[in-house]
Amino acid sequence: MKLTFPYMGSTIIYQKLLQLLDHEVIMPPRPTQRTINLGVKYSPEFACFPYKVLLGSYIESLELGADTIITSGGHGPCRAGLYSEIHLKTLRNLGYHVDMIVFDDIYHYPKLFLERLRMIKNHKSFLQLIRAIYTSYQLAHAIDSLQKFMEIKQAYELEQGAFAKAFEIMRQKFAKAANTVKDVQCLQREGEMLFSSIPVHEPPESQKVRIGIVGEIYVVIESSINTGIAALLNKLGCEVTRSLYVSEWVDHALPRFIKKSDTAIIKNSKKYMEMGIGGHEIHNIGHMIHYKEQGFDGIVHLMPFACLPELITQSLIPKISIDLDMPILTLAIDEQSGAANTLTRLEAFVDLVRNHKLQKAG
């Protein structure tokens, strides 16, 4: 059984988990134009963009020799819950011999969930399984905390690319050496030291521009398909905070008694949306309000083209923007998006945000 998984965010987290369980892992290559082209070719035209990218990515992993895909399921109303079904149908129809291990909601199908766990735990004991999961969970948190730090300080780096280089070094170290929780903690401290040693020039508080990124999980997390939007904003001199990281997404899926996720932030969205409609919309709206309270200067809302829940958020944004007195830019991402287009729109947006800030300051 050669396992592979969907490409989203720092893939070493999933790689680590599977390696700790003694599986043979085929790393999916970072999505490129070829991946997107492959995905688009075999997808329905109006399927959402993440569906297309993942299909392309699966095909590339299968070409590398993988035969089993591990992925998450869902129970609607967002289309993402059906990805696994349609992906599998499409891949088999294309002639690939492939199996899927789908982790559906534990509350809906507890038996199935346990069965799947047994499948991936290999010959290890449940204790070892739990330890492996906990280690990768900590790893996700460590990497994300470094990334958060980077996306803020990178705006002020003196030598361009210094943070990116340091992050790559740390990523490789994590991939190689983070096998226990202790390793993870050591490496995280090492990373923090490395990052704080990078020379930065911080402007006075009044000139800092803080941008929050909200949106659909895949396009927010996966930098290879959102044209590296966080780094672009950093280059334009803005601090960036995202509403979603892999670790937070995991926290969100955990049962309440283990981890309390940001329910207070979500509650904020009640004014605009009465109920969750399947995606990250209440999360996003809550975060927009939260960013305002935190004194952010602008918000970028990312969505895949024709994303069902985010279209509703997008419809609400003009009103929210007026209510919060906050510039909000919506960018729809699909196979047609180009880096130049995104950059131009971001530049204009950052100019607007700076002006808005100056005006408010009087």
Next chain:
Amino acid sequence: MTAARIGLPTALMHSYYRSFWKPFFEELGLEVIETGPTTKAILNKGIRYSVPEICAPMKIYTGHVLELLDQGVDWIYIPRFVSIRKGDVFCPKFLGLPDMLKHTIPDLTSKMVTHHLNVKHENIACMKEYLEIGKLFTSNYRKIKNAVQTGRKKWLEFRKYCVLERYNCQTANGKVFTGKPALQSDLPIKIGVIGYVYNVYDDILGMDIISRLYKLGANTVTFEMLEQGEIDRQLRGYKKRLFWAFSNKLLASAHQFFRDATIDGIIHVTAFGCGPDSFLGKILEINFSQSPKPFMTVRVDEHTGESHLQTRVEAFIDMIAKSKNFKE
């Protein structure tokens, strides 16, 4: 004192539940205003107030709501469809519809009558959901109960015509409200039309595809003619059904149509940007790739011209007629 006027936007689920809503509100002593068939003007109003990327049916619904506001009604009924079968839900756009309209159309909030429709059966006429709506207009419990019952009776009559006498949504509504029987004659060709009621029966989106087919010599069957039990039976083979109530109905009806030897061809009518249909279409494409039955997908949006639809439908029917002659 004249009766308060309540507006029902004639879009989305309206044609499926008209026979319940109209008598229900009339029993409550309200005057019911319907916007009628979609016109270019209504559509243009809707487009102005909605996000460009959103699907055409949503734009049309927005247009109908604006039309009602322009007509100066006192209330506008905009239900939030959550679920009409255990385990099934509606498309996220339906779930967020009242929120979306409330925050995009100014002055709507005070006129909007909304509630969550979260029931276990497609028969939505139950006191649990409609008591709070009734209470807005009367404090008389018995009157509300009466109104729900009257509505339910009409709606069941509507379903009876659909399931037992093979009326489609439009003709069944005609039969229930005006007593006009449907045009039925023995035509040589029978086509299964798969599509949501708000696409197929909309004047702008569906462009009256049913009567177009009729004129070309083809009878049509649609998903309304299947009852819920039959739908669940057709979908038994699926480990994971689709999430969306009406998409499941379409999927089941597609299975039924492909199996039914008397049906000569199948047309899938879908709107631009419809998320559920993108997956439904793929499933049909893969599951029935081996079937000898002709299958065509027609995608419509607010820019679709009539001649485009006419040409494609004509070619489809010609092809079927030819192959039928050939076989004979």
